[in-house]
Amino acid sequence: MTAVPVTPAGALAAGRPAHRDANVLRWLAAYTASMVGDNIYYLALSWVAVRAGSPAQAGAVMAVSALPRALLMLGGGVVADRFGPRRVVIGSDAVRCAAVLAVAGLLYFADPGLWPLVLLALVFGTVDAVFVPAVGALPARVTSRDQLARVQGMRGLAIRFASVAGAPLGGLGIALGGPAAAFGLAGLLIAVSVPLLLRLRVRDLPPRETADAARTTAWRDLVAGLRHIRRHRVLAPLILAIAFGDLGFVGPLNVGLTLLADERGWGASGMGWVLAGFGTGAGTASLLLAARGRLPHAGHVAAYAILAGSAAIGALAYVPDVVAAVGVAVLIGLLAGLSGALCGALLQTQAEAACLGRVTAVSSLVSLGLTPLSMPLFAAAVGAWGTGPVFVASATVCGLGGVVALAARDLRRAELP
Template sequence: MRADWSLLRDPQFSRLFFARTASMGGSSFAPVALAFGVLHLPGGTSETLSYVLTAESVPMVAFLLFGGVIADRFPRQRVMMVGEFLSATAFTALGLLLLLGDPSLWELCVAAAFSGVGIATMMPALTGIIPEVLKPTQLQSGNALLALGANTARIAGLVFAGWIVAVVGGAWALIGAGALFATSGLIISGLRGLADRRGDSGSTLGDLKRGWREFSSRQWIWVVVLQFSMLVLLFQACFGVLGPVLADTEMGGATPWAWVLAGDAVGMVLGVLIAMRIRPSRPILVGVLLTALATPTFLALGLGAPLWIVVLLAVVMGMAFDIFGVLWNTTMQSLVPAEALSRVAAYDAFGSLMFGPIGLLLAGHAVVWWGARPSMIGAALLMLVTVVLALLSPEVRRLRAPSVPPQVVEAAG
């Protein structure tokens, strides 16, 4: 355990750690602040919230592949800085729009779209920069520590976001999120000694084709990405629209919903502590099985369980998904060539997120057609179906954890 924590003494890794922590703090303010800020506008409805969140999600998905290309072609540090500053600008603008008056729907959608582009720029670069900072033997511990900092910030952000929304409104929480994104960008600017370029400087289309070959040649990657394309659709519907609507109409508002999200974040912290220590021989199989633990949380919400039960189940869900995330990132960083890693990560994110906007759009209408509770129950059951389908893949069931060559272990030691 001491060896894991000693990574924070490395100046490069500690900068990446604190930048990622600040960025996640900003991200954690946004769901609560934006959801209740929009719902409390004059005439704000679940459908209005769906449109704003979709306006953020569509550009994010559309820009992801290009984000992967530029992160493999240009210094990943600078690409991450651009993404963080774009997000800072977008969330500050959203906060000011809510603070200064009654914004139109198109104004909110334009500001939200910039945040989507910022996220798409940053995500593939983050996956690719970690192996530049860490040795192969440090990847799982480093991924776990980054997740620990991010999830700790997420807990604090969610609790403070609920309090700020309740006391002074969502606008100030969004402005605070913008400040945290800007802080992350400034911290990243201090990284030194990383590679300036990777791979060749061919056409964007050629880069995308080479990235696609790396992605599609690995069954375990594309099968799990397909699973997550449906999981994210359902998560977007539940976390983005169905959950806030239930909280606003039946659970007492922003504060109870913030506690549900915070329970998920607490579970992620616990999951990180577990992920630091475990080394399953079949990491993808273990990870996919763990995703089944999403179903009980949303079933409990749909069935009207007491808040403390929902929060407890959210802790278990967060723990499961963070263990999955550490195992997934470590396996991909170990088995995918470094020069194509950001592009493969972009295809991973693109495939996982591509149906997210559909989930957001459908959720607002599902509330009108069937009601929030039946829609939540249906989404929970569909999550379980995705797990069963993913387990049909032989590579998902059989892929062994990558081994580090003896000479690499010796060098790292």
């Protein structure tokens, strides 16, 4: 196993803003390349699944990765903390790259049907269970604590760029070379992250924490991480606030927007404009945090942003036309992007460095493992009661996150370094 380049705590670009730190920029380039590859992969997977099977089979292929990701996520947080997030991210990207390129080669030479897609989705879901916690834990090891809010903004910009660039690149790959070319492009972009991560310098943990990790079992590590969250006066309510926010947000902005556009006759183009408005708002929030580096009264701002964003989600179902919907979507994106980045920065600055993988795993389990289960329930509820009441109900659930943040004194008063 290759040695990990480590740096004593406090020695990583002291006093240098994250956007001028070559180490952080290497991390950002690696993360962006990996995320663009992910977006191309999901587009290619859905395209091939629809062409190779029925709509129900295609839906099953797209959903099959969710189960191992949900089941193994907490264990993935333990792995990230025990072996180090940098090492885990490198290994995860290498496995994902190999799997995608293998399917690309198979599709180039044959028409194998759905079985390789199911296997690929299972591999991705399993690897994601360790990849996601490690990705969340890595920023705190590549920069100083006072730069983590800025890094969250930079990460948000990378996510927005990946979502905007991934779909056109995937579509271009399919148009020029078929699904094999799209999968190949996704694999190559994921591969770009590996050499960048190999050059990344990481902050090592204090010797006491490293020695403690070597003496404990994986199960004890997991229990210790959950205990750390439960006893922490900021982390416990923060994760609960994130959970409520995500549960109320996912349905309206994923399933609900499609149903709303169909009901109002906005068409695919209208829905695209609304999504573009949301992306613009979220990107603006990320740019604001990346530029400023810190917002005062982070706990208060996050709580009020969640509450205002939830009200905007409820209002989206009652706008008179697509122009108004775009305006509301910009507001939702701005508020959701701001609250999400601040909650992420608070999570990283409040958790102990040795527990950050497990803390990220718990928050990601709610966001990526449980909230997708709400989408079919949301669609069924719209069919029974209509878009307006269900959007308002979801907005109420989302708003509970803001209520939790305001009710918890230590979270409400939390500040970024």
